[in-house]
Amino acid sequence: MTILIKNVTLLPMGKTLEPIENTNIYIEGDSIKHIGDIREDLKVKKTIDASGKVAIPGLVNGHTHISMSLLRNFADDVPLHEWLTQKIWPVEANLTAEDVYWGAMLSIVEMIRSGVTCYSDMYFFMEEVGKATIESGIRGVLSRGTIEEDDEKVNKGKIDYTRQLYKDFHGTGDGRIKVMVAPHAPYTCSPSYLEKLIELADELKTGLHIHLSETKKEVEDSFKLYGKSPIKHVYDLGLFKYPTLAAHCVHISDEDIDILSENSVNVVNNPGSNLKLASGFAPVEKMLNKGVNVALGTDGSSSNNNLNMFEEMNLAALINKPVNESAISIPAIKAIEMATINGAKALSWEREIGSIEEGKKADLILIDMNKPHLCPRHNIVSAIAYSCQASDVETVIVDGKIIMENYEIKTIDVEKVMYNAEKAAHSLVNR
Template sequence: MSILIKNGYVIYGENLDVIRADVYIEGNRISKVGKNLNIGADYVIDARGKVISPGFINAHTHSPMVLLRGLADDLPLMEWLQSYVWPMERKLKPEHIYWGALLGIIEMIKSGTTAFVDMYFHMEGVAKASEEAGIRAYLSYGMVDLGDEEKRNAEIKETLKLLEFIEKLDSSRIEFFFGPHAPYTCSPELLKWVREKADESKKRITIHINETKDEVKQIKEKYGKTPVEFLDELGFLKSDVTAAHGVWLTDREIEILAKKGVTIVHNPASNMKLGSGVMPLEKLLRAGVNIALGTDGAASNNNLDMIEEMKLVSLLHKVHNLNPTLADARTVFKMATQNGAKALNLDAGAIKEGALADIVVIDFNKPHLRPITNIISHIVYSANGNDVETTIIDGEIVMLDGEVLTIDEEKALDKVQKIVDELR
């Protein structure tokens, strides 16, 4: 299939140069970018007054948690988890996970996300939903053993089952990740097993680290080291690790992360809502750590809108550091695109010839996005996910003029409502 997007403002290349141009897609890749392209195509999209942007990469979320959206707000993390989230999650069945993931994926597609990293359970349902919807997904089973050997063996079995399922699915868009939950919920034995299997299978790893003061204290008391030092001593940290949060990091830990090439995924909305703290963004940037962006789950955000997340990153760090130049629009935009692609070793995140065609069209024909002056600034500070009009993933149009083409949105909305009404 071929697609020609004409007359748009194109955010071109790694330098984010904004040019007036057309974009021609052939198969699943960007073939040409240039002015007045006179090429026949199966689909022609007029992007006059619109912006052609790389798709956004949600590098950390829990998509089925849309089922828990609004379940328990304005609570401390552990009370939120122990009294509300975990009891509800114990009721969730594979069918529930499938429909929750499908609704979350619809939300992501409609707000311009073209790829996401997910960690949860019953992940075969998430894989199925991702494949049907046409989104690019990196899926992990969240492993928790709490030092219990029997539990560890069960978690390993579930992980290998997901790996086999995804390999049999044989999709170019669905990838497997190992997903040990966090150092405070996973034993050294489980973490070592993950590292060995990741090396052996050439699969990547996602994990939570240093989200709260309490978990850092817990690891220090148990192992005499900070979480990053503990993981480093195990030989766990390599450039294939994508670590979510990284709120309470010491200078020494930042140094280790930079040296090992670990990506840190910033989740500002979740960190603020749960009162977890503020990630040391300035220090991480100065150290050269790759920083991607994620929404976390819809129970702690409460949406999956990556455009909104960009604005929150920028404003949070400006006011926290009393520095209006920190977390500038271009830096934050790269976190949501190029840096996420780097973390996934994905040939996307920038619009250029030869790259994968993961592209969104944002409608700037709206009062809050005019006059058109600084496009990157407008996306970060003025736009929101509802301004995304068209989403193209792997060269396929999955949303056109605001309508998702691959799945029945109304059916998903109704089904999820019925599920939640029955569970509560």
């Protein structure tokens, strides 16, 4: 189907970072055919009058655990280590495939409504997450979070699981799904197990998704065990030879930043989760100045407690200013880059998504600017980073298909999802 979005203000986020007023976007099939004047030679089946609206690339949630929505508001105001070991992991031990499916669907509804068109997930029962992603129409990177256990048979089974997940889902959903290998963290995987997971990434020719240097304790423990930081530790093991998505990177040294930069490691900043768990402030500006690609993520909604990427953009733009004692640290446009094109680069998808340009995939959202909190329209870029709310997203298009229009999701029975997710959540915590 050919779609015309007319009379729109466009923030492309590609070669052009300035808003383009009153333009038109033609979508043909799954791609952007033309941007500019009305073309009489292009016949359209659907026209969207986007007067008073702004088109931006679909947001990329670079690091999350979407089925943890079932544990939203369940374990709050607890330090990270205690939160994981005493609250979250004991409950997650009772997860079923059905739980994960409904948790994934609930989060996908939330992400669509807040303008997220692509996400990178690390969790369990990832075939259920893949199923939910295909059904919903959005784009996702699946990775089975892998924690080493005492049983070697179990550990091998986790590697075999990821291998099968790759075989079953990589490239499915009309190319909307990728699969990566996911060692949970250096503190949950021994060096020998990390090496096996690195070998698996080499075998599958895919990337790795890992938590790195999230807390002071993690870094201190790494120096005690290995005499080096978590980043230097996994670098020495050869992990950075492959495309790497490194979540958090909060407590890192200048040497760590140099390693990240020299090895083209993609970092995902999760300001909301890092604030709530008191993990600290990632040196985002330092990393960007050193050429590190820094994307944005929400983390799981049990440590955030939402999947609102507009909130993450706002936090990224605000937090770094007092931390660096500079009002120009992480300006609005840089925060939007982190949530769009930088996220696409982090997932090795920058040739297809992350900006609105002719020839790229049609993954974009329309923001309704006709709201009191977005008036007056002095500066569109500032409005998006500092004033926009997730609820201002009116239309969502992924792969050229409209999956939300006029705030209504077309691909999911939202009431059914909420009912089943609520039921699954209460059943899970009471097992």
